[in-house]
Amino acid sequence: MDIRKFSLPEIIFGRGSMHYTGSYALQLGAKKVFVVSDPGLERSGWVSKLIEIIEDSALRWVYYANVSANPRDYEVHQGADLYRKEHADVVIALGGGSPMDMAKGVATVVSNGGIIQDYEGANLITSPLPPMIFLPSTAGSGSDISQFAIITDVGRRVKMSLISRSLTPNVSIIDPDMLSTADDDLIVSSAVDALAHAVESYVSTIAHTLTETQAMKAILLILENINPALKTRDPLAMENLSIAATAAGMSFSNASLGACHAIAHSLGGFFDTTHGMVHPVLLPEVMSYNLPACETKMANIGEIVLGRKLSSTAQTAQGGIERLREIFVELGTATRFREIVNDETAFPQICEMATRDACLLTNPRPATATELLSICQKVW
Amino acid sequence: MDIRKFSLPEIIFGRGSMHYTGSYALQLGAKKVFVVSDPGLERSGWVSKLIEIIEDSALRWVYYANVSANPRDYEVHQGADLYRKEHADVVIALGGGSPMDMAKGVATVVSNGGIIQDYEGANLITSPLPPMIFLPSTAGSGSDISQFAIITDVGRRVKMSLISRSLTPNVSIIDPDMLSTADDDLIVSSAVDALAHAVESYVSTIAHTLTETQAMKAILLILENINPALKTRDPLAMENLSIAATAAGMSFSNASLGACHAIAHSLGGFFDTTHGMVHPVLLPEVMSYNLPACETKMANIGEIVLGRKLSSTAQTAQGGIERLREIFVELGTATRFREIVNDETAFPQICEMATRDACLLTNPRPATATELLSICQKVW
Numbered sequence: 239m240d241i242r243k244f245s246l247p248e249i250i251f252g253r254g255s256m257h258y259t260g261s262y263a264l265q266l267g268a269k270k271v272f273v274v275s276d277p278g279l280e281r282s283g284w285v286s287k288l289i290e291i292i293e294d295s296a297l298r299w300v301y302y303a304n305v306s307a308n309p310r311d312y313e314v315h316q317g318a319d320l321y322r323k324e325h326a327d328v329v330i331a332l333g334g335g336s337p338m339d340m341a342k343g344v345a346t347v348v349s350n351g352g353i354i355q356d357y358e359g360a361n362l363i364t365s366p367l368p369p370m371i372f373l374p375s376t377a378g379s380g381s382d383i384s385q386f387a388i389i390t391d392v393g394r395r396v397k398m399s400l401i402s403r404s405l406t407p408n409v410s411i412i413d414p415d416m417l418s419t420a421d422d423d424l425i426v427s428s429a430v431d432a433l434a435h436a437v438e439s440y441v442s443t444i445a446h447t448l449t450e451t452q453a454m455k456a457i458l459l460i461l462e463n464i465n466p467a468l469k470t471r472d473p474l475a476m477e478n479l480s481i482a483a484t485a486a487g488m489s490f491s492n493a494s495l496g497a498c499h500a501i502a503h504s505l506g507g508f509f510d511t512t513h514g515m516v517h518p519v520l521l522p523e524v525m526s527y528n529l530p531a532c533e534t535k536m537a538n539i540g541e542i543v544l545g546r547k548l549s550s551t552a553q554t555a556q557g558g559i560e561r562l563r564e565i566f567v568e569l570g571t572a573t574r575f576r577e578i579v580n581d582e583t584a585f586p587q588i589c590e591m592a593t594r595d596a597c598l599l600t601n602p603r604p605a606t607a608t609e610l611l612s613i614c615q616k617v618w
Numbered sequence: 619m620d621i622r623k624f625s626l627p628e629i630i631f632g633r634g635s636m637h638y639t640g641s642y643a644l645q646l647g648a649k650k651v652f653v654v655s656d657p658g659l660e661r662s663g664w665v666s667k668l669i670e671i672i673e674d675s676a677l678r679w680v681y682y683a684n685v686s687a688n689p690r691d692y693e694v695h696q697g698a699d700l701y702r703k704e705h706a707d708v709v710i711a712l713g714g715g716s717p718m719d720m721a722k723g724v725a726t727v728v729s730n731g732g733i734i735q736d737y738e739g740a741n742l743i744t745s746p747l748p749p750m751i752f753l754p755s756t757a758g759s760g761s762d763i764s765q766f767a768i769i770t771d772v773g774r775r776v777k778m779s780l781i782s783r784s785l786t787p788n789v790s791i792i793d794p795d796m797l798s799t800a801d802d803d804l805i806v807s808s809a810v811d812a813l814a815h816a817v818e819s820y821v822s823t824i825a826h827t828l829t830e831t832q833a834m835k836a837i838l839l840i841l842e843n844i845n846p847a848l849k850t851r852d853p854l855a856m857e858n859l860s861i862a863a864t865a866a867g868m869s870f871s872n873a874s875l876g877a878c879h880a881i882a883h884s885l886g887g888f889f890d891t892t893h894g895m896v897h898p899v900l901l902p903e904v905m906s907y908n909l910p911a912c913e914t915k916m917a918n919i920g921e922i923v924l925g926r927k928l929s930s931t932a933q934t935a936q937g938g939i940e941r942l943r944e945i946f947v948e949l950g951t952a953t954r955f956r957e958i959v960n961d962e963t964a965f966p967q968i969c970e971m972a973t974r975d976a977c978l979l980t981n982p983r984p985a986t987a988t989e990l991l992s993i994c995q996k997v998w
Binding site: 249250446 | 620622623624626630631632828831858864865
């Protein structure tokens with residue numbers, strides 16, 4: 239195998255671990271922290287709880303509230319202005335992928351200057367970022383683990399992928415208690431996002447044993463725990479979904495992703511769709527497209543999804559993809575693009591833009607814009 | 619589950635990755651690096667290759683050569699004197715556990731002052747260490763991944779366990795090519811060491827899913843690859859042993875170890891034995907002792923060792939332990955203490971000292987000195 243990297247933030251995992259936020263911020267030299275979250279978490283009381291913990295450590299703070307479901311370039315620049323004006327020194331994000339990616343954007347711009355567009359692509363961040371502490375409130379995005387940030391360029395209507403070792407936070411504090419206020423939709427869309435991370439990174443052309451082990455564990459944990467989590471909010475099932483999202487994050491952060499994410503980014507920039515909506519539609523079809531390039535690996539996934547091997551590698555692989563489609567139906571997600579977006583004519587442009595997304599580089603089967611379009615048309 | 623941490627160095631893995639040492643040292647701000655290795659690696663040419671790579675990056679260097687197979691307190695203090703005298707700024711270790719643990723000791727003393735004995739135990743290192751880059755030359759110790767350092771206190775005849783987040787190096791550069799010059803004995807003793815890390819950390823009282831996944835993968839990879847590695851030096855098998863040692867390191871660094879390592883440290887301080895000699899004797903007996911406290915987990919290990927489940931959990935667990943004993947015999951290791959040490963009367967004192975080793979805290983079944991002695995007597 240070629241030379242591979244594997245890196246992670248320091249992870250603190252467990253119910254109640256949120257209480258360590260203040261002491262970690264102090265360890266990282268904080269005097270005034272910049273906090274990013276979102277209105278939903280303000281309403282459910284988690285933001286005021288976090289602020290209380292921060293104040294208990296005698297830290298000052300400034301709060302940036304207005305993050306969209308897909309964070310936008312101008313929000314990053316507003317946040318950076320606020321960070322500078324308030325002389326903040328450590329970035330704390332509480333939330334799903336959006337507040338965390340927004341926080342990464344702010345940390346990048348305040349330390350490296352310019353605008354967030356300057357850093358679109360891989361390894362373009364050169365100066366060290368201020369310390370970052372992330373508290374994921376969903377079991378899905380993996381942004382608290384990963385080297386990725388996804389920010390929407392509003393002018394170009396594209397979700398930019400920023401990939402850099404510097405975008406991994408210093409500390410990820412994963413407190414599964416925060417999932418207790420999530421509704422069914424959020425639990426499903428987050429789990430589906432984590433599942434897509436695991437599947438795409440598992441078959442990535444730069445996957446290796448350390449990432450593959452995590453990806454397979456994530457797939458198993460999600461499939462075993464999603465129904466108990468939805469039905470009874472069983473704390474162990476919720477905790478296992480958190481572990482799954484973390485493991486999937488460890489995998490995709492180091493092995494990258496594939497065509498499903500490349501299209502999801504492009505589509506999300508155009509229609510403001512979230513990953514949780516797009517993946518159930520797209521993932522099985524992308525897996526079918528990739529199947530000839532990685533049959534054994536798809537069969538390994540199939541064996542987990544089906545709970546057994548079928549009579550041949552090809553059948554196990556195919557059977558796993560079919561069963562995954564059924565699982566998405568059972569979870570009540572959309573299974574056709576027509577259910578979530580209203581304009582089929584945009585797809586040629588969306589697929590053209592997807593070919594420029596860094597995630598497509600590691601898809602196991604090369605894909606042109608025409609091939610991506612054909613995938614999308616099959617699930618229109 | 620309680621709150622758990624999971625942290626790792628940045629890992630660079632792959633054949634030829636040694637060449638990145640210079641650029642990582644530069645990234646970490648090096649001007650003059652302090653290099654630790656051992657006579658075996660000097661003879662096999664790896665030290666001069668490393669020095670060449672360092673010089674190619676226009677870095678100055680100073681070399682400390684005289685590391686024992688079990689690094690000693692006075693060597694750490696000599697190394698620290700040399701580091702200070704030469705105004706080094708980054709520590710690079712090339713070797714097995716001994717040069718790496720020696721390097722950790724030097725980094726601790728030069729940044730935190732005093733003597734190495736001041737830091738025996740858990741979390742006693744308070745000031746940041748100089749940056750450390752480690753290149754493991756064996757697939758075993760896991761010191762390049764772990765928060766542990768083992769240093770012999772010559773006066774007290776005890777191997778001290780130092781455990782601290784600060785003891786994880788910044789970067790671990792794992793180049794499986796370095797295994798090509800290892801002889802059979804080194805490959806076996808390293809693999810056995812990694813296997814013991816995996817087994818003990820898997821059943822540790824503070825294990826959690828992220829560590830358990832790595833531990834199970836490590837056990838599987840070692841058992842699948844040790845024979846091909848020995849027979850033909852198959853590069854893929856050698857690479858898999860490296861991955862296994864890394865995975866086992868990820869597990870034990872975060873979940874700690876158990877009674878087998880507690881006794882091995884105490885015994886090693888007294889008789890200067892290495893882990894690779896002690897574990898094949900001790901591990902199966904410690905597993906038998908622990909069995910009643912963690913039957914399901916022992917059965918999971920048994921299923922991997924045997925390649926199948928037997929008719930009950932208890933039988934699978936027991937069968938796995940028996941098979942492991944046979945595997946050690948097939949690998950030609952000692953299976954009785956009488957083969958490696960010459961004085962049975964020292965064991966009461968050794969077991970008394972083992973009860974004060976930090977590794978015993980996480981053993982799944984509590985053990986008094988008398989119970990440890992009974993384990994040792996069974997394998998005299």
